[in-house]
Amino acid sequence: MKLIELHIYGYGKFEDYVIKSLDQFVVFYGENEAGKSTIMSFIHSILFGFPAKQSAEVRYEPKNNPKYGGKIKAFFPDRGVAVIERVKGKASGDVTVSIEDGTIGGEELLKDLLKRMDKGIFQSIFSFNVHGLQNIHALKGEDLGRYLFSAGTIGTDKLFHTEGFLLKEMEQRFKPSGRKPILNEKMRELKEVQAALKKAEQLNDQYSNWVSEKEEIEGTIDRIEKEIQQLDQAGGQLREYKRNERLVLEAAALERKIKEQGHHFFPEDGLKRFEKLDDQLKVAQARGLAIKEKQDHFENELEKYIPDFALLEMETEIEARTKNLSLYEQLKQEKRLLESKLEELTEEISLLNDQLHTNFNEENIQYSNTSIFIKERVENIQQTQQRLADKQQRLEAEFDEEKKVLAELEANAQRLKSQLLGEDKRKQLMMELDQLENRERIQAEWRYVNDQMEAVKSNKAAEKVKSKKEKSKNRQQTLLFGGISLIVLIWGIMNGIWLLAAVGIAGIIFLTVGQLRSIDHPESELSAEAQILSKLIERERDLKESLSRHSDGNFFSTKSLLEKDEESRQQHRELIVKIEQQHHRFEKVVQQFEEWEAEQANWKQKKTELLNQLGLSEKQGPIKLLDAYHLLEKQKQYFREKKRTEESLKTVTASIRDMEDGLKMLAHRFLQNGNLTPVEAAGALKRAVREALEQQTKHRDMISKLAELGEELASLQKEELVLREEQAELITNADAVDEDQFRLKAKNTEQVKGWSARLQDINYQLDASGIEVEDREKILTGISLDEQLGENAAKLEAYKRDLTQQFDSIADVKHKMKVIEEGGIYSELLHQYRQLQHEFAEDAKEWAKYAVAKDMLSKTIGRYKEDRMPRMLAKAENFLSVLTAGVYGKIIPQPSGSGFLIEREDHVLFEANELSQATAEQVYVSIRLALAAVHHDRYPFPIIIDDSFVNFDHLRTARIIQLLREMSSQNQILIFTCHRHLLDYFSDKEIVHLQDKSLKEV
Incomplete structure (x- = not known):
């Protein structure tokens, strides 16, 4: 992404402020309070949203302007130029994104453009300031190495602070050799209480015996309760048997009846099916009689509708002739247009022949070569002509300019030569200067x-x-x-x-x-x-x-005269060199004139050859070659168009004649009138064909209906046969002789079905009550259910009495234990021991959370060292070598933990805290820039730097600026500074001055 333009509607102190044409390398300069931080915050806010009102970040809402927000124009490599506008609205503002391909969207489209990058990660990787260097000044020992590692991992000190926070929280809870942490104190208390508890246990041996007796009684109580539960279940089952005894007896009786009746096959719903077939058979016979009556009616009507089959055979030809009649007038109109166009083309051809001063016709125009290769040569000739004209003007201007410069240089050399001292005068002044210098030296020695x-x-x-x-x-x-x-x-x-x-x-x-x-x-x-x-x-x-012996004189006056003369002589020598160089340039211009004349002659020869190939001549006057080529090409096109027009005219004339002859022939054959016009003949033929088609349609409809009636009658006859066969099949399947015996068997079958349905209902009720087949056998053949219920109740009563006795015994034992627990130290120590165990477990869980988090952080750091860090370190080492002029060239991760070793050119390794303050800053800057560079492939965002090099001397500053220039070929670099001396490293077009001014555009 490259920022192209910033337009601030209202943000902080800026109102309707525009910064245009941002380059790949831009420096924003302004004194304190000029608005550098405001511009940086504006860029972050437009891309990622305004800060929340509860956020610690400044929102920069304007005080005197209702407009809040602005827009950024930026270039994205994969989508082109996009305009991102964000204004006051919801919490983070309302955003609109417009891309040059016409795509318009909102927050989702912006997130896609930014590769789902959020504000925190962007500021961590691509935006850094002097606070990072200030942290280096404040850190000591291992903390410095961990801080640099954190900067190389996620760009900020979050990893450094997170690791320190987790370690501090763990040490507050537990240290292997500590005494004050919570877990250490709890462990010590647990050991003390446990020792006291063991002593109390030795004084309470009787208590232990009662504990054993209590456990034994509890086991007996569990066993008795299980026996009582089993007896309760058995009694419930017997009572369920007694409740369902009547159903079991009824089911057995039904099974005997069904078995006595025996099994006779009868078709399912046989009687209903037989009666239904009988009804269908009667309906089919009635429909057959109705169809026969319709057949007789249609056969009588068929003779009335016999069409003219000869006319119908010519239907296709008649339709084609009449269908084309709509084109008849069009063809006649087209014929008149073609004749008119032929006259116009002839006139255009004659006009172009006059413009070209030639007499081309259809035969000799073919000998004119207008191929694409000739056209390319014509264009080249035309371009060469223009180029030679431009070159002539340029050479004439250069000739005048070089001649003027040469004259000025010679005049200046002559003027300087006249101002030079003569050789005798110069020698005399030099001798005087030597004497004066000796006098000064002697006076100094005398003093x-x-x-x-x-x-x-x-x-x-x-x-x-x-x-x-x-x-x-x-x-x-x-x-x-x-x-x-x-x-x-x-x-x-x-x-x-x-x-x-x-x-x-x-x-x-x-x-x-x-x-x-x-x-x-x-x-x-x-x-x-x-x-x-x-x-x-x-x-x-x-x-x-x-x-x-030495004469007096003015030492400084003499020395000034000689220095002035030497300066004039040096200027004269420089002018002599410039004059020689100017002579060389002047001769070069003259040589270029000679080359131009040779090219001009070559061009004229090529133009003559091309005119011959085109069939043209300049006898009548000069010809613009490219215009002539286009006219000639147009002339050929006119000849081709004329030929196509003549052929079209012949085709149209033949079509008109064919249409007229065909309609006359058809009218004579079917209408017995050959004198009708084409339009009249077509209309009469259409009516005749339409009437014949109507008769043919009625004739076919009647034949089709007769066929349908015949098919329907045959189908009914087949249906009647199938119905009779199905009735016979039902009687046969029921093993009956006739219909009466079939109906008797149907009645017996219905009675057996009733018994089976009742039996099925009883079985369902028994299954729902949990009565299985084995249970039914027990009810029918076993001991009386009343006797079994009495025996079960007696056993249950005995077990309940035994359980009551066991409850009395355990209550006595618990009372004795309680007496000892209430009257001794043991209970208090036991309670204290349990409480301490619980507290220790809770504190250990809390410690374990931080330990797991630190372990996950360590593993994440380990994976980062193996996977992503090598690429970042390779970049960082390259940058560090440039910044330190090769003194330091390798950055090696610590084998364990988080930190770096820095290798000097003599292969001596240093930890981060062993480096000088300036070198540590260079390591930090190298790592931050490398982190941004390795993310460029996926996130090609600008790098924003806020006064991060103010502590560097002039050599280090020059190196870092040179490094940033090299990086600007990939990432756009934006530097914000308030230090004027840094502007010496940049050109005027790279500097944006932030200051109050009347102009609203920079």
Whole structure:
């Protein structure tokens, strides 16, 4: 689908706003509040319906305009251009769809055009914005990989949030190593209660025995109740036998009577059938007499209606002659028209001969070749003539233009050459520039040397101050250490401790040597600084002498003159190159003129040859070849039409003569008058034939009626014979001699039927009461039913007494158990244990729902990885390689769970959270674009992007724009942005400026 035009009647801030001629790649630019979000929402609303009033989406209903909605013109590859209009109406609006083939429909037709795509899936796959990148900024760790996987699956973060929601709900209910989840707490409580319950059971052994006794008594009660139920059923059956005893006895008596009467065959409804046949036989005999009377009447009338058979034999020819009489006047009129047309064709032929300056006739016109091949050559000659004329005009214009450009270039080159500096002047300025550049360099070095001298002097003064401080400090330390060494020495000598005396002497010697070294070191340092300072003073003197030797001058003025001259020389060189190129183009135009003259000569020769083949000549003046061909073709058509007209005239004349001769002959034969006109003869012949046909019809009707009466009489005779045979067959089947014996057997048969019907009725009643054949035998031959009923009642009473005793026993046991249950902990623990089991089962069911949902989601993700994801990842890897300039090129699904590994060009794998923020954004964009690309075959919809690349630097932005340009060959790309710097990547015709303006069309 490609959007061509948007027309907003009223939507948000836009009223009667039109955006026309949308290209394959369009950028909507506008500052904040310009209406970018409104345009995006308008596209979604027209295609999929306005948002509901309770929806979180903005409806953008206009404040000051009653119109709400608009229309979109779009191209669909399989249906052509369609106009989709949606205005305010029901909740989602009233939509009308018009296709260029004339099809008009509503919501269903729109759904067919959109391949049953809904708004949510469209926005997930083909419409994305900066919020997707903002989610990447907010996510960390494994969440980032799962988010990218969700984007590659359904285009949004729904899968990511769904998976997280299911996992969170499951962990709130159960964790394998958790303590706070509901199921973990319930399991711990169950274990504690179960342990307490086992201890209570050990203290209630007697209770267990009573439980066993209770179960045994309950089993006995079930057995007795079953016995009582069986006895009740047997008593009911005996009472049913007693109720039907009279019917069983009557049935047995009827069976004996039927058996005594014996079995004699008699036809079913034999007497009724015999009497019916007798009645039919009497009716047939009466109808036979009536038919014979009719036969006599029709034979007498037949002689009156004998037609003229000779006239009837010529009926077909007479009808044909009279039928064509209606054409007689038409043929005469046609003859006059053909004669008139023949005169007109002769005049037209003469006129065309005058226009062609020829004298064509039916013979020599055939030598003129007007075949389709000649026509093609004529058209080619005509086209060549037009092309050569156009080429001549174009070459003349190009000749003038190239000549004018060449003159302008030569004039500009001459002007620039006059402005150039002479070689001597240029050399002099270059020498001055070198001297000025040296002076600037020497001055910079002189300032550097002065700075160094000041630094050395400053260091020297600082060193002197520092040296004085160090000398004062060293002097104090030396005096202190020397005093200590002298005291140690004196103390050792006075006390005879020579080791201390040696230490004191060593300390004095060490101080003396150190003092001597400190005196020598500053002198060496001072001498080094003096040498550096003297070198700097000598260099300063040399630099001053160099400055005195270089003359003063304006460095920048000289440099500007030389740069301006160099620029002019460069322009002059460029003009020289352009002049050479222009000379080449000018020569090319001249060469094309020569080629045109050769083509013109060739064309004239071909035209002369074609005129000869057509039989024409230009001696009388120039001929337009194509017009002459058409006139010649028309002339041939006139000759052919003239020939057809002459042949038609001969045919019409012969037809008129044949009609007149045929009618005269028929009138003479059948009307005895050959002087009638064709019209009079035709009318009289028609009347004669009509009268003969009427007589023939009456004659045939009478013959047909006589035949029908004969057939009907024969049929009645056959029917009478069949009826008599059927009566005889009934008597024979009943094994009777005559009709009287047949009637007697019929009476006996009816009596047996009555008994059988009563027996059948009794059997039906017994079957309905459940009395089978065996039951009847028991009633007729077994023990008395009264005795059986008494015995059954006695057994039933005994079992009921036993059941009462068992109920008393179980009530006593239950009372004892209840005493223990009411007075102990066991009942409370048991109730608590059952309650906890029930609660745990309910919570486990709730956990199982989320576990099953997560398992189904995992399986769905697995199938998606195997079936659909490889194709999407192949596209995404291609896009990622383009966006990262080949640094990252492979996207690998995680072996388990949902996430991706990204491979760098050195084959190092990274998880999504290990990538830089910018690279993660590129992976997201690659996956989203790949998802839209792989759905293009089934859903060729536009891709709508809202400011999704604002965080990219200029290199990444250039790559993504280039990638989108390549994708625009398949999908239409619509980009909405408020950043002006992005417009540098697009041409003016690709940019739609959204801003308040008086014009309503963009």
